[in-house]
Amino acid sequence: MEAYPKSHVKAAVILTCVVTLVALTLPAQENEALSKSPVSLDLIPVPAAEAMPLPNAEAESISAPTTQWREVTVQSGDSLALLFKRNGLSAADLQHILELSEPEKALKKILPGQTLGFQTTSSGQLMAVRYKKNALDTLLIQREGDKFRADWQFATPEILLAYASAEITRERPSLYHAGKGAGMSDNVIMKLANIFQWDISFALDLREGDRFSLMYEEIYVDGELVKEGDIVAANFQNMGRKHNAVRYTDITGRSDYYTPDGMSMRKAFIRDPVHFTHISSRFNPRRLHPIHKRVMPHRGIDYAAPQGTPVVASGHGKVSIRRQNDASGKYIVIQHGEQYTTKYLHLSAFAKGIKPGATVNQGQTIGYVGATGWATAPHLHYEFLVNGVHRNPKTVTLPKALPIATDEMQRFKNSISPVLAQLNAVSGSGFASRGSADSSTGGD
Ligand SMILES: [Zn+2]
Known part of the structure; x- marks a missing residue:
């Protein structure tokens, strides 16, 4: 996973416009750092980043005078029994923990590279075990007398929208290189290519001066980027033609990409039979x-x-x-x-x-x-x-996929117009006027 500068999380909404303007005028190298500033979108709830409560802050103050957390990284070939043994922990405690059904299920699947936290008293007694299954889910097992109890803790993710934009140049002649130059991860570059794979031959048809802009979700926990979500909107200027796509979840809950006019991006043929x-x-x-x-x-x-x-x-x-x-x-x-x-x-x-x-x-x-x-x-x-x-597949007229149903069109327009307006604002060049924030016209 890409390591993004943490500071850009803090970059505020107010700064977005400034940053964008600056980014557009800076030479490539500075541009890399700046072109990807998160912008918040009022459609998406942005809960305050809640620090995960220290596993037993209370217990610490009442009972055990001195306890200590030790983080252990799971090595290849490790089992829970091995980890307990290596850290001088009691086999009886392990037995008690495994009697609980939840930990047994989760801990059976520990993987090399994951970490386990052990909290012990100064005399070496195990007080708690903390297993971070992934960035969002942590299993906390705490001592209760002779036994243990287990609880899952679910971190509240914070979803921010990141913005990226890049141009195909002599130095960065491919989508991959241009995307990398704009600070995009492989994952996001591939998602972008997937959205436009029916319209653009990324293998053959990229030209100097082609450019693209996109907004995509970044998921943070405690201010740390844990993963990227979906691209919410993107545009791609290729050989003089602008292609626009926006993500929409329909009334049945199915998400896909559409043009601002409500046409599906999917078509009968993709451009490149070789990635x-x-x-x-x-x-x-x-x-x-x-x-x-x-x-x-x-x-x-x-x-x-x-x-x-x-x-x-x-x-x-x-x-x-x-x-x-x-x-x-x-x-x-x-x-x-x-x-x-x-x-x-x-x-x-x-x-x-x-x-x-x-x-x-x-x-x-x-x-x-x-x-x-x-x-x-x-x-x-x-x-x-x-x-x-x-025939040249590029120039032949092909049957189009079904558009958004007429009776869902208003819902579609309402859903996408704030997103398009935002991409419009941050990308500067913007979408074609129709289909943008002005949702009153749709039938032309
Ligand atoms: Zn040939």
Whole structure:
């Protein structure tokens, strides 16, 4: 997990605008530190960070005159019995603790790297055990006479919205590098790529000057970042086109991403059948054929990627061909409904279960990048056909996923407009006017 500067938690809402303005005008390096300032959103309750009560503050003042907490890190191969023994604790106490059902269940699953706290008196008597299962949940086992009692303590997380923005530059030419430069974790970068995977080819179509902004949740406990939540809104300017997405939870409780107009971001085909993080370089489509030494008609898209990189189905469909020949090497053809066909060539291997007639889901691994057939280096040759004719998937009009239902549209607009207004405010450039905070127009 990324270590974020703790100080930025304290950066206040008031500062947001200032910080953003400054961030936009600073050179890249300072920008890294500043472009990700948390902003609070009134939609999300932000409870005061409650310090976890010291496990037995009261007990300490009444009974035991001097007790001491010792934190022990679980090592590989450790069991509770070993930990007790190594720390000079009584086997009888352990027995009593394990008689309680709750601790027994939880403590059976202790993992290397987790910590256990033992509180002992000066004479070595065990008073309490504290097991931090994760950042939010702690099991506290306290002595009561000869026995023990166990209670879970649940920390109240504080959810802040973080803001990040970056530009594709010569120095940071990929989504990954640009995201890293803006202080985003791998996790958030991947989530961003997932949101726009139907619209943008992160493998082939990023250009200098492309830019993106996003707001995402960060979950804090006691002022410490414990994990990132979801992206709540994002925009991506790619090759002159702006794509906007906002997260919405519908009346059935299902969350997904939509355009500000209420269209689902999901579409029949994702842009890249090879994940952009594996792409090594770009091919020249007008290249001389390496074997025939003349320009070959080239009706597909080439993705240069290391041997063995997973190749995924770009859309839901049925495998019609899985075969090998001299030119294409190992290849797969998938039929998507009546009209659409995709082809995947030069594979090193087929994925398990991929054979004619098999149904595949969008994003499912169907094979692995290779250099079989007429190929001098490992790459995927991908073809997209409409009614048997080769087409550029980027320019072909594809059926859209269902939009938000008409009777839910007002709820959708009410829910997203504050979020969009906020991203608008912090990203400066903002969304297109329609679909932003002005929710009165929706039908144009
Ligand atoms: Zn090719």
